[in-house]
Amino acid sequence: MDYAPGSPLGAAAHERFFIECDTHGRILWMNDRARARLGRLESLLEALPPSDLSALFKLLDPEPIAPWPAMASSLQAPLESGGIPVQLVRLIGFGGRVIISAEVRMRAADTLPAQDNLFRTLLGLQSKVVQNYFRLREAQRKLDIQLGRKPRSLGVVLSEALEMERTRLARELHSGTGQTLAGIKMNLELIESQLSNPPAVVTSGLRRLHALADEAVAEIRSVSQRLYPPDWKKLTLRQALESLWNTTGIPENFRSQLDIRLSDSYLPDAIRFTAYRAVQEGLSNVLRHSSATEVKLLVQEQIGQIHIALVDNGTGFDEQDVFRGASNSLTRGIGLRALREELFALNGQFNIISGPGGTRMEITLPTTENE
Numbered sequence: 001m002d003y004a005p006g007s008p009l010g011a012a013a014h015e016r017f018f019i020e021c022d023t024h025g026r027i028l029w030m031n032d033r034a035r036a037r038l039g040r041l042e043s044l045l046e047a048l049p050p051s052d053l054s055a056l057f058k059l060l061d062p063e064p065i066a067p068w069p070a071m072a073s074s075l076q077a078p079l080e081s082g083g084i085p086v087q088l089v090r091l092i093g094f095g096g097r098v099i100i101s102a103e104v105r106m107r108a109a110d111t112l113p114a115q116d117n118l119f120r121t122l123l124g125l126q127s128k129v130v131q132n133y134f135r136l137r138e139a140q141r142k143l144d145i146q147l148g149r150k151p152r153s154l155g156v157v158l159s160e161a162l163e164m165e166r167t168r169l170a171r172e173l174h175s176g177t178g179q180t181l182a183g184i185k186m187n188l189e190l191i192e193s194q195l196s197n198p199p200a201v202v203t204s205g206l207r208r209l210h211a212l213a214d215e216a217v218a219e220i221r222s223v224s225q226r227l228y229p230p231d232w233k234k235l236t237l238r239q240a241l242e243s244l245w246n247t248t249g250i251p252e253n254f255r256s257q258l259d260i261r262l263s264d265s266y267l268p269d270a271i272r273f274t275a276y277r278a279v280q281e282g283l284s285n286v287l288r289h290s291s292a293t294e295v296k297l298l299v300q301e302q303i304g305q306i307h308i309a310l311v312d313n314g315t316g317f318d319e320q321d322v323f324r325g326a327s328n329s330l331t332r333g334i335g336l337r338a339l340r341e342e343l344f345a346l347n348g349q350f351n352i353i354s355g356p357g358g359t360r361m362e363i364t365l366p367t368t369e370n371e
Contacts, residue, residue: 015104017086019044022096023060032341034102037084038077040344044100047075059090060098075102094138177220185213237272238262241279241299248283254295261300271365274342275299275306281335282310282361290314290359306365313358 017034021027025044041047048056055071058064069090074083087103192206235243238260250256267275279297286295292314299308340350349364 017102017104018091019100019102021060021098021100023062023093023098025056025060028097032345035341035344036337038075041075041077047077048073049076056088059088059100062093062096064090064093072105181213181217181220185210185217188213236262236264237267237275238299240272240276241297244276244280244283245297248287250283250286250295254286255293257296259296259298259300262306263301265301265367267306267367270346271306271367274346274348275308275363275365278308278339278343278363279310281339284335285359286310286312286314289317292358301367304367306367308361308363308365310361311358316354316356316359319352319354 015033015037017037018031019027019034020029021044027042027044030038030041038047044056045053052071052073055073059069059071061069071088072086073088074085076083085105087105089101089103091099091101093099188206188209195202198206241260242258245251245256245258250258279299283295283297286292290312292312294313296311297309299306301307336352342348343350343363343365347366349362351362353360
């Protein structure tokens, strides 16, 4: 079947998901885009129509006949009212696991061009990337066995990598951009001191530059402080959250209640990082957007899980707009969408209810890495 140039079917797909599953269709991992669209989908067998299961098993076959077996179908996702038309393509299989590319199409019946060289080139590149990914996972598994520890989930590895990147960015902002802005301020002062009786327009312009430089320095300092992690060698999660609560000025500016009930048992770094960042993001939204007068934070540990609830009595917002990425909620939504993806990667749960009476954000995280 040929597609006319420029037609919707001949154009590139709007969206592509990557799904890792075992040979029985049980989903082991999805990329962030797939997780945001499909939610906590557990099995491809549940997501595809019964009539398409035979074709699916060919994709999952440990030894497929074709190099890139493909099928057209429709994914029934919990977060979607109707099915999502997709082209499923097996990229690679390794060690009882299969990586599948799910390309969203206009209609489930649309097929890919038989002689699409560009498509096959892209699949070849994807296959190499995924193959390297599996090699790294296998190398890590062997190291874990040698060290006598359980294999670590992809979500845990990603969480720790994100925290390392945040720390690097905080340092670069402070020592790089922050110092550059400080140098600009010093040169402005030097120029001002060398001008005798400058015109009013020049004086006014210099004052505006001073104000802009001061504002930029303050913003850089604020972002750097938010990105920089607590000293986890000295602080427990309880102590870090108490410090965050106090340094953000919550007790002074709101009628507030803080209730933290955590045991002294060990928590993996990825869990501590994510719990801390979740509370930090929630408090930041309260301070910047809510117009609230009351704030409550409850953190408690129960039966292998950490439960976090942050409640305010502010003006609220449309949470659906935030997670759809609506333009009027774009700034607030970036942090919440990123937080949701981090939580899902760790098998956590995220729920937010908001309206004119206020906002309630609820988060659940496992207390171990491989829950």
